[in-house]
Structure formats: C-alpha cells, structure tokens
Amino acid sequence: MEIQSIKNRFGIIGNSAALNHALNVAVQVANTDLSVLIVGESGVGKEVFSQIIHALSARKHNPFIAVNCGAIPEGTIDSELFGHEKGSFTGAVDSRKGYFETVSGGTIFLDEIGEMPLGTQARLLRVLETGEFIRVGSSKVQKTDVRVIAATNRELLEFTQNGKFREDLYYRLSTVPIRVPPLRDRPEDIPILFRKFVVDFAERYKTTPVQLDEDSRNLLVSYPWKGNVRELKNIAEQISVLSTEKHIGTEQLRRFLPETNQNRLPVLAHAGTPTGGSNEFANEREILYKLFFDMKKDVTELKKMFVEILQNPSSTTSAAAFARESLLNDYGATNGEHAAPPTPALAHPTVVNNQPVIYHHDDIHHHEEVEESLNIMDKEKELIIKALKKHKGKRKDASSDLGISERTLYRKLKEYDIDE
Numbered sequence: 001m002e003i004q005s006i007k008n009r010f011g012i013i014g015n016s017a018a019l020n021h022a023l024n025v026a027v028q029v030a031n032t033d034l035s036v037l038i039v040g041e042s043g044v045g046k047e048v049f050s051q052i053i054h055a056l057s058a059r060k061h062n063p064f065i066a067v068n069c070g071a072i073p074e075g076t077i078d079s080e081l082f083g084h085e086k087g088s089f090t091g092a093v094d095s096r097k098g099y100f101e102t103v104s105g106g107t108i109f110l111d112e113i114g115e116m117p118l119g120t121q122a123r124l125l126r127v128l129e130t131g132e133f134i135r136v137g138s139s140k141v142q143k144t145d146v147r148v149i150a151a152t153n154r155e156l157l158e159f160t161q162n163g164k165f166r167e168d169l170y171y172r173l174s175t176v177p178i179r180v181p182p183l184r185d186r187p188e189d190i191p192i193l194f195r196k197f198v199v200d201f202a203e204r205y206k207t208t209p210v211q212l213d214e215d216s217r218n219l220l221v222s223y224p225w226k227g228n229v230r231e232l233k234n235i236a237e238q239i240s241v242l243s244t245e246k247h248i249g250t251e252q253l254r255r256f257l258p259e260t261n262q263n264r265l266p267v268l269a270h271a272g273t274p275t276g277g278s279n280e281f282a283n284e285r286e287i288l289y290k291l292f293f294d295m296k297k298d299v300t301e302l303k304k305m306f307v308e309i310l311q312n313p314s315s316t317t318s319a320a321a322f323a324r325e326s327l328l329n330d331y332g333a334t335n336g337e338h339a340a341p342p343t344p345a346l347a348h349p350t351v352v353n354n355q356p357v358i359y360h361h362d363d364i365h366h367h368e369e370v371e372e373s374l375n376i377m378d379k380e381k382e383l384i385i386k387a388l389k390k391h392k393g394k395r396k397d398a399s400s401d402l403g404i405s406e407r408t409l410y411r412k413l414k415e416y417d418i419d420e
Helices: 003-010 017-030 046-055 077-082 118-130 156-161 167-173 187-205 214-222 228-242 250-254 276-311 313-335 361-367 376-390 395-402 406-415
Strands: 036-039 064-068 107-111 132-134 141-143 147-152 176-179
Touching: 003 017, 003 046, 017 046, 017 176, 036 046, 046 064, 046 107, 046 147, 077 118, 118 132, 118 147, 118 167, 156 167, 187 214, 187 228, 214 250, 376 395, 376 406, 395 406
Parallel strands: 036 147, 036 176, 064 107, 107 147
Antiparallel strands: 132 141
C-alpha cells in the first residue's frame, strides 16, 4: 500500500523524510506478529501508528484495545491486564477477564509502557515468550494469542540501567523499534498542519479560517513545540476562537505562544541520532547557550557604562557607585562572598593640568577585552550554584530553572563536588 493512501486513510499530515521512514517501517512490520516498540515524545501521534499496524495486519478483523499503563493504579493493573478470580482481593466480588483474555486473536496497545510496575513487567514477559498468563488469585495457566505493540516517551534503555525497567522485557518488546519524529524535526510540515487545523475548525463552526503572513509562518516554524502536534492543534484552535482578526501577524501570534517556551532554543537533532537519547545533551547545551548569551549582554552593558563615565566626568561619582554596587551584588551572588571585586581602573578618568582627559572609542578598544576564565565546566558549575542559592537548595526548582532534569542536576552536583 502506498504511503500517501495510508496518510489519507488515517489523517496523517506531512511529508518529512523522518515521518515517511517511520510509516514505511510500520507498513513493513504490520503483516507479521513481531512485537513493536514505538518511541517518541508526548503528542507526536504514537497511537496512530499502532492503529496503522493493526489495520494492515491479518488481525484487522479482531479486537484492538489501547491501554494507558500510566493511568492504571499499580494495585489494579495486574487485574486489568490478566483478570482476577472472585475473592482474590478486597472488592473482587466476581471473577473478571483481563484484556489479554478478551482481546485474544487481536492486538493490544500498551501506551506509556515505561510506567508499568516491575511485577507486571514479569507477567508481560511471560505472555510475550510463551503466550501464557495466570489470573490474579488463580493457579490455572491460560493461553492467549495477542500481538503486543508498546509505546513510550521515555528512554527505556536508560531505565534498564537504573533498574526501573526489565532489560529482558525491553529487548523482547523492541524487536522492531519505530521512532516517531518530534514536530521540531519536521519544520516543513508545521505550516501545513496549522492550516489543516484552522480549516477543520472553521468548517466545524462555520467561520472563516485564519491566515498567517510570511513572518508569522517563520515564527511558527522556529517555535520549539515541546507538546508537538497536540500543542500545535491547541494553538491553532485558540487563535481561531480568540483572535479578532483573520490575518495574523507576528505580534498577534506571539500572544498565543507560551512565553515560558519562546526563549528556549530548538533542540538540534542530527540525522541518524535518536531524538530521545539526545534530550539530556540538548538540555545541557541550552544551559551553556543561555550562559553565554547572558555573559555577552553583561559585557555589552559594562562597555556602555564605562564609555558614558569617560565622556561625562561630572557623572563619574554616581555612575561608579552604581557600577560598584551592581558588580558587588553579582560577584557576591556568584561566589558566595561579600568582598568587593576590584574597582575597574577606567572608573577614574586620568587628570592632566586639573582637566579630565576624555577618551574616545578608538582610544579604549585595547581595554575592552577582559581576561577571564572561559572554561565551560567552571561556568556551568557557577550557574548551578547560582540556581541552588536562588531556590534555597531545592533541587526540583533549580533543575527546572536550569532546563535540565533533576537526575542530571544530581549527577552534576556529584561531578563538580558541589556542597548543597
């Protein structure tokens, strides 16, 4: 079956190479009984791929069920998946069949498989290897014929190293892995998807669809879309409902894009590199980018301030006091000290014959470069210490402010021997 006909059938919009590759893999594996692991960030449409695999398989006339493993409490997930006998636990007033029994002959889609408890993982591994399971509270072994498709937005291989996911189950599930690309890796598809969503909304409510100008389209494409297609659809519907204008420019569009994400740089993915595996690296890289941008801004402000002092001697005293206070605050906040940093020599103009000497820009160019440590590790350590002090040692808040995971922050604390 052609890829385009599959896109039309399942409402998939886009033509990026990464998306087409994922669809090709799904089509090729559909007519087998191999287990499939679909990997991708939240909101990329992993469930659609499971439906494609089932619809193109020999099981297409048999049941298909999607189960969100993260939404079922740990105490009842075994009963939901494998069933239970009457009286096996408090509240079990009757016997009940589980999903693996009722969907026999069909396909079961286990979403958020990384949230599955370890005990349930052992039961699932037995089903995958032998097709056998036991109801909760029973000793009778039962058989089932179910194809398992799993999905996750986590890096399961990393979970296996931390003991949160069984390594044998990981390799059993990922017989055929399918990696669904995030929206930021499909920039050419973003305007098409946006247009599709606003047209669908306009048809539903009998209104005129909004339109973007060229600048706003560029802004839409450059936005990182952490929520992927789901977030893009939400933004498209918000604009359709709340915008009083039908032609949207950059200013109108910015009002609908969350400010917390607008200043974040998009994650750069290289061809052939798993997106999920690079998340931690990308987050650390963003910290360094932010640090360097802040440093550049601070240096620029200092240059302007010193030039103004030199050109306006009458304001030297107040400006120097202000500069000293600002530098003292920054120096103390960064290094945990209260001693004042050295006073810049340029804060006191040279006096000749009782007249201040006014320097011009060309005269001070050789003074602009300040020798300082540009070691990345030193700057990263400095930024982490700053974040911890800002949030009074709360790792969760500090890691959120830095844009990294709490686990990564913990590793950095050990690596840099930072005393909280």
